[in-house]
Amino acid sequence: HHIVEVKDLRHVYPDGTEALRGVSFRITHGESVAIIGANGAGKSTLLLHLNGYLATSQGAIRIGDFPLTPATLPEIRRTVGMVFQDPDDQLFMPTVYDDVAFGPLNLGLVGADLEERVREALTRVGAEHLRDKPPYRLSGGEKKRVAIATVLAMSPDILVMDEPTSGLDPFARRQLLALLKDFRHTRIFTSHDLDMVLELCERTIVLHEGEVRADGPTVEIFQDE
Ligand code: ADP
Ligand code: ADP
DSSP: OEEEEEEEEEEEOTTSOEEEEEEEEEEETTOEEEEEOSTTSSHHHHHHHHTTSSOOSEEEEEETTEEOOGGGHHHHHHHEEEEOSSGGGTOOSSSHHHHHHHHHHHTTOOHHHHHHHHHHHHHHTTOGGGTTSOGGGSOHHHHHHHHHHHHHTTOOSEEEEESTTTTOOHHHHHHHHHHHHHOOSEEEEEOSOHHHHHHHOSEEEEEETTEEEEEEEHHHHHHHO
């Protein structure tokens, strides 16, 4: 049983740009998958479909037991945790604590349950000591970790990240790789960081001009590219 199924996906932007066409793949629970390709290949467009930020022009997406439709969107957004490339798009509260608590609060958590959920998420990313700081005061690597904590706090079954290591110094990058390795659920990343892809993703999907050019074990894909 596949946790993600993308079938014959097409996306046309309002200006007529056909960013994706005939994209199909399935992902098994627990898989770690990289999506690579040149700038403009369609990677971001594809990710933005996985939790309904963009509506498909044609084709279908299924997440777990739910076909992605306007009616299932709330359920899908609980299942798919999306970490944007720029953490500033994700952090907007006065403190780190408030940002990480925001999602669980919306799920109805309060009191000790909420405290525990936030503490756990911050501990996972090694950011407990940052909880009372304003996010804008953090370094790039710290912001990235807090952005990931906001997503982990929702307990997503699928973690989707756009260029997770971009903008990180070597130490922050190392820390992030260790964190993502520990995450046992399904992971989907776009990346230009081929060393990260080799280390973290057993499978790689290559997009080229909006189409799937290759899909297979990362080591084989890298030999062929
Ligand atoms: P990648 O993430 O691989 O760099 P994108 O998904 O960002 O690729 O872009 C795929 C194609 O869609 C490119 O041709 C890009 O110029 C185009 N595109 C992206 N966003 C928009 C938009 N909002 N309006 C029109 N065209 C867009
Ligand atoms: P479970 O432990 O049943 O998989 P949890 O809700 O406890 O579910 O965990 C949610 C996700 O967070 C799991 O995929 C888990 O592997 C992941 N996780 C646990 N520890 C870490 C860590 N140190 N860094 C990143 N992710 C982690």
